[in-house]
Amino acid sequence: MLKAANLALLLLYPVAWSAPLLRAGLLPLFGMEEISVLTGLRALWQSDLLLALLVAFFALAAPWLKTLALSLIQFGLLDRRALPAVTLLGKLAMADIFLIALYITLAKGIGVGRIETAWGLYLFTTCILASLAISLIEARRGH
Template sequence: MRWLNLTLFVLYPVAWFAPLLRAGLLPLFGMKEISVISGLQSLWDTDIFLALIVTAFALFAPMLKTLGLALVQFHLLDRRALPALNLLGKFAMADVFLIAVYVTLSKGMGVGRVDTAWGLYLFTLCILASIVLGAVEARKR
């Protein structure tokens, strides 16, 4: 379980730079790929408060949870920190829901085209794996 958790340190950055969505105004024009990082760059230009929230949920929460869980697994942090660490994992999941709402709204408006890309599935898998690893660790005595 320790090594699965440590692989998240590699997979999260890959997921942040991987394409989450492909968006375009009309099907005739090229689709622009949007990643967590490119989305954050756009947000910092337009809405700093939302950019701070998304940065906390998409970047800091999952990495802090992964780091904390690794410290617990290697007996460098007390197991009493697990409930707080598991809460961080749930905050990270909020970012996936935000993306899903964006995709649903965009498709419902019918103005452009939005397709999900492999990075969304990787990012979701990383967060769900982190939540499962935290739950398994919490069940250990």
């Protein structure tokens, strides 16, 4: 069951990256623009390359590589001694969720525009938390 759930995450992550995380607009009268991990990354790439690379690592590479490495451990293709490094990748992926939540809180506090969370934020958060839970269960199985 854990193997299937972990493999499902490898497919769900790309969906979460393209799903709308939030909707933002300057004023309630104007249309709301949907922002996903990929559209946000594209905008960052044009304005701040270093920040874009950091977001790409935390939002894309860390969670997906962690899930892939955990699958390799589960199927016996990677030694279980790699599990602490895999768990570290999962913790780095959680940093992205924290940053998104911080940005939403700051933007709402300023009160200039309007921000609404969208279903992609919940999907992305669920993927990260499910991956964390799977790795914790997997770590306990090894002891």
